[in-house]
Amino acid sequence: MKVLIVDDEEHVREGIKLLGQWEEHEITDVIEADSGEQAIALIEDHGPEIIFTDMKMPNIDGIALLEWIKENSPSSKTIVVTGYDDYHYMRKAIHFGSTDYILKPVDPSILNDTLIRAVTQWKKEEESRKVHNSSYRLINEMKPIYRDRKLTQLMNNYLLNQSIYEEFGFHLSREYEVGIVRVDEAIIRSFGGDRDLAYFSILNVINEILMTEENGVAFRYLSNKWEIIIIFWNDFESISSLLTALYTAIRRTLDVSCRIARGCKVSSIDQLMKSYGHAKKSLLLSNVLDQNKVKVYSEQDVLASALLINMMDYNSKIEEALQVGKFEAFLPVFNEIITAFEAQNYLSLKQILHFEQEYQVLSQHWLKRYHIPYTVNNGPEYVLSFFYNQDGQFQLAKYVEKEA
Known part of the structure; x- marks a missing residue:
């Protein structure tokens, strides 16, 4: 003293x-x-x-x-x-x-x-x-967790009482719209693998802008570990420009690229999941090869008719290649699949996740069948995260080189 x-x-x-x-x-x-x-x-x-x-x-x-x-x-x-x-x-x-x-x-x-x-x-x-500061710090640490849990319940059609809405600055409205901000493994890795820190940092940027605009709230969607949800309740005409501003602010402040998708407008709070479903579809069908500086999508921006290629359809050709006993025999099969992707010049997030999952399943199946030692991967999300550049564009050539 x-x-x-x-x-x-x-x-x-x-x-x-x-x-x-x-x-x-x-x-x-x-x-x-x-x-x-x-x-x-x-x-x-x-x-x-x-x-x-x-x-x-x-x-x-x-x-x-x-x-x-x-x-x-x-x-x-x-x-x-x-x-x-x-x-x-x-x-x-x-x-x-x-x-x-x-x-x-x-x-x-x-x-x-x-x-x-x-x-x-x-x-x-x-x-x-000290006791007061400790309690205050605990409340501040717990409040985001509490917010995320309550608003996840709201998304999943658990109606909350009026005081809960007011606590988070949530406005009851006659119409709502849902946006999804994707926080993939590449982004988590840029925060040293600290998932909580990644969500905390991104949410800070988003909610600071939303508080200024007073037309929405963002939270970590606990039902899906790769998503932040935004619920908008007014000024729907400006949402496209606002989402662009959010993407740009996250990119500039945190140096990460979060793909963002916009859902449809719904007329009641119990229809939030419908708007979420539209946003999710747009997100999954977004083109991971696009070179747009801003990765913000709606139904108008995606190719709903893009062909979904199944690797399982090539299973017999893969078996023939493996029976030859030379790895080179497998390459024509793999190149045929990749050529199909490149011909469309459109590779959706859904397609690449689907392809990598099937690739892992088939690889493990054939390696096990021929008694070749192998290690189990961490899942398609983790593997694919190594092939995005800083602008959020998928590096197909680098991915092909790895698989081949």
């Missing part, structure tokens, strides 16, 4: 410094100020827990200093020291929260009794502050 002694008379400061039983009360530093101005500077630099101050000083006197301390260093305990047994000073000291009041010349026993009371009171209040 630190003590500050403020008095324009040096001998008074020295007297208090000599008489105080500092070490007995865990005081490690005793500093001095000869004016109110210097006291303020030292308080800002050192943050003393206990402050002894004279009342009659030039310029900034004791009353002005006590007022400043109350405003700027309220946890400090102040002890007024003056040679004037004046009710006016006592009343002012009490008004500005002074712990005690002692007269000059300073009596050693009174000084140390006063010091004990001030230290004891500071420690008690500090313990209370």
